[in-house]
Amino acid sequence: MYNLDKIINIGLKIGVDFIEARFQSNSNLTITYFDGKPRNIQHGFDNGIAIRIYYKGAWGFSGINNEDIEKGIHVAYKMAKKASEKIDQKKELKISKHEKARSITKVQIPFENVSIEDKLEVVKTISQDIEKHSEHIKSSTVNYNENVDKKIICNSFGINVEKIESYLHLSCTAIGLMEGNRSRGYEAIGSTGGFEVIKEKNGYNLGEKVAKKAEMLISAKGIKPGVYDCVIDPILAGVFAHEGIGHPSEADAIVEGNSILKDMLNQKIASELVTIKDNPLIEGTYGNYEYDDEGIKGQEKIIIKNGYLNQFLNNIETANILNHEMNGSARAASYLNEPIVRMSNIFFDKGDYKFDELINEINFGLYLKGFVYGYVTPNNGQYTFKCEYGYVIEKGEIEYPIREVSTSGQILETLKKIDAVGNDLVIEGVGHCGKEGQFVRVGDGGPHLRARKIVIGGSE
Amino acid sequence: MKDLIDICNKAIRFSRKYQIDSCEVFSSSSYIFEIGLKKNELKILRNKIDKGIGIRVAINKSVGFSYTSDLSKIEDTVKSAYNIARVSPPDPDFKSFNDKGADNRIGLVNDEDIKNLNVEKTLDIITQVRELNLDKRIISLNANLTVEYIQVAIANTFGVENSDELTTSGIIVEASSREGDNFSGSFDFMYTRTLKEINAVELAKEVCKRAIYNLNKSKVSSMNTTVILDPICVSSVVGESIAAGLNAENVQKKRSFLSEDIGSQVFSEKLNIIDDGTIADGIGSLNFDAEGYPSRRNVLIDKGKIISLMHNSYTAKKENKESTGNAIRGSTFWDYSSLPSISPRNLIVEKGNKKIEDMISDLKKGILIRYTGDSPNIVTGDFTGIINEGYYVENGEIKFSIVEATFSGKIKSMLKNIVELSSDLKNVGNMRLPYIMIEDVSIGGGI
Incomplete structure (x- = not known):
């Protein structure tokens, strides 16, 4: 193990304004089954050190996985110094909280207590389940991924946080084929914890679930592009929250002038029914952590409160620039990256509508479910989300399924179109969010939502 | 690159202690330097050194893979790949790793400035973008320049042993524009093997022009x-x-x-x-490709x-064909922590x-x-x-x-x-x- 205090001391001796050293190691096991057979079983062990230096308004960074740590410190310093010559506004860096803490994910069954053979058996069973539950499955993938991250974060302000984060992700894809029609079903679960996560999140049923979905979608119809009243399921609601509001409320985007939410704090930007929160402290979610990767304690952030833009997500740097409170939103994918502003678990808060009421009040519309992927152009709020499937709603009744459709629009306009929020909040969207080349585990969710007059790209 | 070959051969030697049929070791190191201009301020200066090995071990038709960036743990990594292969059910479609190594020298363009990590030259490029006179309607200009020097080596128990290197540089420019309540933007990017092919100023000017037009x-x-x-x-x-x-x-x-x-x-x-x-x-x-086949x-x-x-060795051998040299590892093509895939x-x-x-x-x-x-x-x-x-x-x-x-x-x-x-x-x-x-x-x- 490297001595992080020594790195801090070298930095202080050079005369930097701030130095942070982060040791990060990751141990992971991935098991992939294709069509009921093993395709890839792999183990990885990765460790290294990230060094960040702030000097006269500029940052320098080194991420290193070999022995040349001292050189890394000097290169980071050299870069910060060089950059500081070209910076006019030399902002001082302050930290209001500095903790010494140790945080370990609660685990019932540590991964190391389960043999590879037993893990293989679980994945194999799920994989073989897929073909059992539908005769039209032409191909399937099951992917099991366990990780244990160890991180130690020290900085020259006195932060010293050591944490162990353990988490599991399990996903299934099934491809259906019948009379030339193809379909694709996807299901995933994930959470912090150990091997028990599979049972807690009903992972053993994942094969059956995905097979039934793919089976149903084979005969699903396409729909005409156009404008529809829509009910949105918790997975897609989570994507709206994540892509539509989460990314624009990351304070680095605000600082860079690259967010549609810039200058909108305390303004009404959504229907008063809308409250959106980001919270890393919820156990049993995929975006769960106690301390962030700058060593700041995580907390609940209310980004939109009853329709009003209330709060941004901040790291040490953005909090300093904007004079906001730090709120523990800094995450780094590995020792090769600096911590940047990220979400944890983002979700629409629940309202008081029952699911049936949401549907009943639609004369002709769509019930949109699941998602394939989505993104938003941050500076204009234009979004596109591809839903996995949906149903046509006619006269208040759910009728027949439709296949993959995309929905697009401008996020702030769409948030104003939400006219009912369900009471059935779940945070079960699990994913790996990419930003500036860094992928981190995140959760998202919400209750069912209803929005009027949504633009739908067709699939007919 | 000699040290990478040495690392590969060291792992191959360790593998001979175990009851295995074959072993393949892929090793790569990358030296990455990144400079970012955010909101027209020199913001990100990043230096990354990433070096490691990925080991595949085959026992009959069972394959195990393990990787590490901790080169003091080469033997543990071989053992971990062996342990996985040992418990893996056999894959009837797996035949063997690359058993046809060939020396294939094509004379590729590499950039000495990138190899020597010439920080000044990369700074110059970004500084030129920073000094552009921007239209008032451009509210932010971000530019990210990355140069990378990658060394790659591969060795296996069929006698394949090869190494090579490449340099790349890439720039991404994004501009946001605003006129009253009307927002828009644009972006562009380019990737080349040498720094001198990067025309950052022209690229940035075009992006700004489009960002304004898009209003x-x-x-x-x-x-x-x-x-x-x-x-x-x-x-x-x-x-x-x-x-x-x-x-x-x-x-x-x-x-x-x-x-x-x-x-x-x-x-x-x-x-x-x-x-x-x-x-x-x-x-x-x-x-060569990420399994050592000639490109x-x-x-x-x-x-x-x-x-x-497009084939790698696995898909080609399944059809009794020769690989087309399309094996890559990970999104960077030469990532030691990824298994070979096709691109x-x-x-x-x-x-x-x-x-x-x-x-x-x-x-x-x-x-x-x-x-x-x-x-x-x-x-x-x-x-x-x-x-x-x-x-x-x-x-x-x-x-x-x-x-x-x-x-x-x-x-x-x-x-x-x-x-x-x-x-x-x-x-x-x-x-x-x-x-x-x-x-x-x-x-x-x-x-």
Whole structure:
């Protein structure tokens, strides 16, 4: 193990304004089954050190996985110094909280207590389940991924946080084929914890679930592009929250002038029914952590409160620039990256509508479910989300399924179109969010939502 | 690179202690330097050194893989790969690792400035962008320059032993524009093997110009019309479809919409596509692929007919064929922590014979689509994408920038309906692509 205090001391001796050293190691096991057979079983062990230096308004960074740590410190310093010559506004860096803490994910069954053979058996069973539950499955993938991250974060302000984060992700894809029609079903679960996560999140049923979905979608119809009243399921609601509001409320985007939410704090930007929160402290979610990767304690952030833009997500740097409170939103994918502003678990808060009421009040519309992927152009709020499937709603009744459709629009306009929020909040969207080349585990969710007059790209 | 070969051979030696059939060791190191301009301020300066090994061990038909960046743990990593292979159920389709190493020297272009990590030169490029006089309507300009020096080595128990190196540089420029309450923006990027090919100032000027033009925006109504795809959009619609659709693994697993069309004439006769891992200045070029096979040039589509798939050793041996040299590891192609998968090395869509200016001026009515963030559904062959940046064209002139519109269709019919390809190619990542004109594409409008 490297001595992080020594790195801090070298930095202080050079005369930097701030130095942070982060040791990060990751141990992971991935098991992939294709069509009921093993395709890839792999183990990885990765460790290294990230060094960040702030000097006269500029940052320098080194991420290193070999022995040349001292050189890394000097290169980071050299870069910060060089950059500081070209910076006019030399902002001082302050930290209001500095903790010494140790945080370990609660685990019932540590991964190391389960043999590879037993893990293989679980994945194999799920994989073989897929073909059992539908005769039209032409191909399937099951992917099991366990990780244990160890991180130690020290900085020259006195932060010293050591944490162990353990988490599991399990996903299934099934491809259906019948009379030339193809379909694709996807299901995933994930959470912090150990091997028990599979049972807690009903992972053993994942094969059956995905097979039934793919089976149903084979005969699903396409729909005409156009404008529809829509009910949105918790997975897609989570994507709206994540892509539509989460990314624009990351304070680095605000600082860079690259967010549609810039200058909108305390303004009404959504229907008063809308409250959106980001919270890393919820156990049993995929975006769960106690301390962030700058060593700041995580907390609940209310980004939109009853329709009003209330709060941004901040790291040490953005909090300093904007004079906001730090709120523990800094995450780094590995020792090769600096911590940047990220979400944890983002979700629409629940309202008081029952699911049936949401549907009943639609004369002709769509019930949109699941998602394939989505993104938003941050500076204009234009979004596109591809839903996995949906149903046509006619006269208040759910009728027949439709296949993959995309929905697009401008996020702030769409948030104003939400006219009912369900009471059935779940945070079960699990994913790996990419930003500036860094992928981190995140959760998202919400209750069912209803929005009027949504633009739908067709699939007919 | 000698030290990487030594590391590989050290792991091979450890592997001989175990009851195994064969072992393959891939090792790479990358020295990365990144400079970022954010909101026109010199912001990110990053130095990364990443070095490690990935080991595959085969026992009969069972394969185990393990990797590490901790080179004091080479023996543990071999053991971990062995332990996985030992408990893995056999894969009847697995035959062997690469047993045909070949020395194949093609003489690729590498940049000494990048190899020597010339920080000053990279700083100069970004400083030039920073010193640009910007229009008041440009509210932020971000530019990210990354240079990378990668060394790669591979060795296996069949006697394959090879090493090579490459340098790359890449720049991404994004501009945001604003006029009153009206926001817009644009972006562009380029990747090359040398720094001197990066023309950052020109790129930034063009991006700012487009970001300002895009403030002049409007919705369109739904229609079926002729579209011209910019090379960036071609990379999503055509490039990704072919890259994934002719990936032998997808075809063998029936996950490709082209599974039933191999050897058939399914696209427009104007469409010719090759993949070439030997182009001297291609960012996907190296003497060999990520399993040590010699890089080569393969015709994928000839006059609309599908000629060949892209293989690695696993998919090729499954069909008793030779690998086409398309094994890569991870998104960077040479990532020691990833298993080999399949990708085009440098995908080239052959150019046509009309200039893009003439393609636009001859267009009576249609849409020029510059960028979509969407990808085709490779399984079904459906495409639905938002037009993130696009222009309405009437009587040969660009009239306005489009918002809130989508375009969609079956990839197969889109590639059948190609009527024109431009006479100039643009590099988009590891692809070289023309503008492509396609008839009868469905546009979903916001009106």
